[in-house]
Amino acid sequence: MSDLIADKVNMVFTTPTGGKVHALKDVSFTLKEGELLSVLGPSGCGKTTLLNIIAGFNRPTGGAFYLGDHEISGPDTERGMVFQQGALFEWLTVAENVNFGLRMKKANKKETARKVEEWLEIVGLQGFGDTPTYQLSGGMQQRVALARCLINDPDLILMDEPLGALDALTREKMQSLVLKIWKETGKTIMIITHSVEEALLLGERLFVMAPRPGRLHKEYRLPFAEKGVDGDMRDIKNSAEFAQVREEILTMIWDMEEEIMGKAEAA
Amino acid sequence: MIIGILFIALLAAVIWSIFHGRKVLRTEKSDAVFGNPERALGGWHWVVAGVSSVMVLWLYFSWDAGRSYFPQAANEMCQVAKLNRSANPIRAAFPLDNRQLRGTQLLQRDGLQIALMNQRLAAAELLSEADRTELQAIINDMESAMNAQASPEFIDPTIEGQLNGIADRINQLSDKMADDAYPGPADPAQMEKALAQPGWGETNVEIPPLAETERGRKFDAASLEMEAIAKDFGKIRNNTGAIKAKLDALKERYEGFAIEGGADAAVVAERKALIRQIDKIYKRIDDGKIFPPSITQQVEDALITLDDTQKSQQGTLRIIDALAMPGGTIIAGNSACSEQGSGRWLPKPSDTWKTLTRLADPDIGFKDAPLLWYKMTPLAGIADYFVPDWVADLIPGEYPRHDDNGQIQMNLKGEVYNIATGNYPSPMIPVPMGHVWDSLLRVLAGLFFGILFGVPLGLAMGLSRFFKGFFDPLIELYRPIPPLAWAPLILTIFGIQDDGKIFLLFMVAFAIMVISARTGATGTHLSKIHAAHSLGASKGQIIRRVILPNSLPEILTGIRIAIGVCWGTLVAAEMLAGTTGIGFVENVARKQSDYEIIWTTIIIMGLLGLLFDVLMRWVINKTIPWRGKG
Ligand SMILES: Nc1ncnc2c1ncn2[C@@H]1O[C@H](COP(=O)(O)OP(=O)(O)OP(=O)(O)O)[C@@H](O)[C@H]1O
Ligand SMILES: [Mg+2]
Numbered sequence: 001m002s003d004l005i006a007d008k009v010n011m012v013f014t015t016p017t018g019g020k021v022h023a024l025k026d027v028s029f030t031l032k033e034g035e036l037l038s039v040l041g042p043s044g045c046g047k048t049t050l051l052n053i054i055a056g057f058n059r060p061t062g063g064a065f066y067l068g069d070h071e072i073s074g075p076d077t078e079r080g081m082v083f084q085q086g087a088l089f090e091w092l093t094v095a096e097n098v099n100f101g102l103r104m105k106k107a108n109k110k111e112t113a114r115k116v117e118e119w120l121e122i123v124g125l126q127g128f129g130d131t132p133t134y135q136l137s138g139g140m141q142q143r144v145a146l147a148r149c150l151i152n153d154p155d156l157i158l159m160d161e162p163l164g165a166l167d168a169l170t171r172e173k174m175q176s177l178v179l180k181i182w183k184e185t186g187k188t189i190m191i192i193t194h195s196v197e198e199a200l201l202l203g204e205r206l207f208v209m210a211p212r213p214g215r216l217h218k219e220y221r222l223p224f225a226e227k228g229v230d231g232d233m234r235d236i237k238n239s240a241e242f243a244q245v246r247e248e249i250l251t252m253i254w255d256m257e258e259e260i261m262g263k264a265e266a267a
Numbered sequence: 268m269i270i271g272i273l274f275i276a277l278l279a280a281v282i283w284s285i286f287h288g289r290k291v292l293r294t295e296k297s298d299a300v301f302g303n304p305e306r307a308l309g310g311w312h313w314v315v316a317g318v319s320s321v322m323v324l325w326l327y328f329s330w331d332a333g334r335s336y337f338p339q340a341a342n343e344m345c346q347v348a349k350l351n352r353s354a355n356p357i358r359a360a361f362p363l364d365n366r367q368l369r370g371t372q373l374l375q376r377d378g379l380q381i382a383l384m385n386q387r388l389a390a391a392e393l394l395s396e397a398d399r400t401e402l403q404a405i406i407n408d409m410e411s412a413m414n415a416q417a418s419p420e421f422i423d424p425t426i427e428g429q430l431n432g433i434a435d436r437i438n439q440l441s442d443k444m445a446d447d448a449y450p451g452p453a454d455p456a457q458m459e460k461a462l463a464q465p466g467w468g469e470t471n472v473e474i475p476p477l478a479e480t481e482r483g484r485k486f487d488a489a490s491l492e493m494e495a496i497a498k499d500f501g502k503i504r505n506n507t508g509a510i511k512a513k514l515d516a517l518k519e520r521y522e523g524f525a526i527e528g529g530a531d532a533a534v535v536a537e538r539k540a541l542i543r544q545i546d547k548i549y550k551r552i553d554d555g556k557i558f559p560p561s562i563t564q565q566v567e568d569a570l571i572t573l574d575d576t577q578k579s580q581q582g583t584l585r586i587i588d589a590l591a592m593p594g595g596t597i598i599a600g601n602s603a604c605s606e607q608g609s610g611r612w613l614p615k616p617s618d619t620w621k622t623l624t625r626l627a628d629p630d631i632g633f634k635d636a637p638l639l640w641y642k643m644t645p646l647a648g649i650a651d652y653f654v655p656d657w658v659a660d661l662i663p664g665e666y667p668r669h670d671d672n673g674q675i676q677m678n679l680k681g682e683v684y685n686i687a688t689g690n691y692p693s694p695m696i697p698v699p700m701g702h703v704w705d706s707l708l709r710v711l712a713g714l715f716f717g718i719l720f721g722v723p724l725g726l727a728m729g730l731s732r733f734f735k736g737f738f739d740p741l742i743e744l745y746r747p748i749p750p751l752a753w754a755p756l757i758l759t760i761f762g763i764q765d766d767g768k769i770f771l772l773f774m775v776a777f778a779i780m781v782i783s784a785r786t787g788a789t790g791t792h793l794s795k796i797h798a799a800h801s802l803g804a805s806k807g808q809i810i811r812r813v814i815l816p817n818s819l820p821e822i823l824t825g826i827r828i829a830i831g832v833c834w835g836t837l838v839a840a841e842m843l844a845g846t847t848g849i850g851f852v853e854n855v856a857r858k859q860s861d862y863e864i865i866w867t868t869i870i871i872m873g874l875l876g877l878l879f880d881v882l883m884r885w886v887i888n889k890t891i892p893w894r895g896k897g
Contacts, residue, residue: 101802
């Protein structure tokens, strides 16, 4: 059992001028193995901070994360990460990017090559192994990033706005790919997004975060991801239920934004 | 001849490419975007225009083109220059090349001296009234003697006759020069000798001095006559007759002035100084170079006639001088003629090429070394160079000793020592050598060590607070110092051999490499490092697999810059000290004022610099094609 448990996680940044930013306040939740979680919230509410702490890049100033039986204390291959953009190694080819993790582990070369083939096929990039990554389109680059993360077989996959820089069509395709991978591999996936629709589609569970201080505001359990695995995305989006949840969340976020603006004006 | 054709061809190329460029420009009219980067791609016709223009200018201003079209011109102009040179002593006395008559200048100068004397005398309070009156009278006499020289009233009739004689002789020379027959048939032996001279620029003599053509012979002969006239003119002095009487009386009077006698030392010294000054001015006046202008007018007129005649006799030569030899002319010296102006300091391309081929010939080279050649070297010698001798000392045991029979029993230690010293038979292999190679090797060695130490330190500084904080001030402190400022110190410490120069270049390259590697390392996108971390890379792996390749564009750009700076520093350092290298060659040539070798070395350096840069650009394109696309 490798569930992700957040236990009263707090993160307070000290700015160079000495000010304090309470980026996360008393964040507690449990993410069960195999769950698909999407996180939504206005800009600056601490989503990236949350993810960076789970990935182990930052240590929280209070509380702790547990994955399975141990506390998270640093980056590790058990937690894979997919970034928005620019995190591919452009000096390497597609295949070299994908097998980077295995090469770092000095894994068996033949085995590695076979796995790379397999993963390139899953993400729909067969035959692109020898292409330099800087020649790929944005959507293709994100597929490589996905494959690079997944080939390491992590227990938990963290994605920070992975589809944020893609056009609508590519984005839709990538959403199906994420759902497909989730279903086929049964991995725990935590995905941060700015798009309410995406959050609804790619979240079995959905956290809406609120800013200042960054905290979990509301949690939803949603049926759309499960449906989306084999169903038609467009139908789901057009359903009345989807529209209703979407409006609810949008209003919530709008209210938060307005509150922020109000606070800013008052200040 | 080849140069002549080349010149026309290059000129045609310039004109053609300009017209072609204009035609292409017209087709580009549809492109209304001014800042369009497409336009920065240039066009090869503009390359042709640029290169050809430079070559045309070079050929023209070095007089190479002129020489090829008018190979005789220099020899003829040399004869003209000889005439001008021989006429100079007379001309200098008249306002022809100067503003004033020489007599006017002398009167002004000596008059000023006399005025100063008057002032001084008035201030000489030490002297008695009698002394002052006498000295004042002497000075007044001196002034009147000087002024008398300018007056036709006092002139000695013989002097007047001599001056008229000079004017006549100059006029006769003008008449002779206008005559086609002058100076009569050539002496065949003399002519043969003249025609056997090496041509213009073929030897160090540069310009053949003996007249080879009819026109040349005319000027040559005239110059000899003019020389005699000038000599006679120089002997004429306006200090005879009535002037002599005045001068003698003056001399007697001031020599009779009592310096010693009945006074203290200060007064004696004052008198002595004044009389010495009077004597000085007297000698100038006695020189007799002041004449009444009305008397010398004829000589002046004769000179003007001669100048007009010789100019018209030059004919086309004057046009050739103006057009084919721009920025200067040919002048005559004591023993030879030489080019003056751009023809002198801008070597002709054809001569430069000849010098280059001569220096490139391994049998000739420069100062005991070829420019770039190879020599067969035993392979063992190379091992000797790279393996330090003390390696053998590290082997346990003792070096072999000979036994009582004089036999030596070799052991391992001895064998290793032999290898380290290159003391064993080995095949010969060709190894490059020469000035260019030496320079190249120094630059590459300096660069190599600069990269070897600079890149790791730079990366460390980009990654660690300690390294950044500790080394940054040190490097920033020594980096802005011009490398050559270190040179005297380093050459003293390391000696003038390669070590010092390599260390100097190392310092230059090191700072550049540190800074570029640091920039590269700090420029690594954090998400790349995050990604590498969560893919399980260790610290070392992140440095080697992520930060180093990510810094590669900056590092390679740094190398490119470092090569350029090292190359410049090296040449300057080689000029300071050493016995080989391209900078050494230039320095020796500089001391010998051998402009052709100087230009040759400049061209070699330019080409090598270009080669390095093209090479680096190629390497950059090959190794970091992703640059700017990440
Ligand atoms: N290193 C840091 N030092 C100081 N403050 C920080 C630092 N990193 C983040 N913050 C602050 O913490 C808050 C949360 O930042 P975070 O990047 O997690 O927001 P986010 O939800 O990911 O926003 P976005 O949706 O725009 O990506 C912000 O107010 C930010 O200014
Ligand atoms: Mg963020």
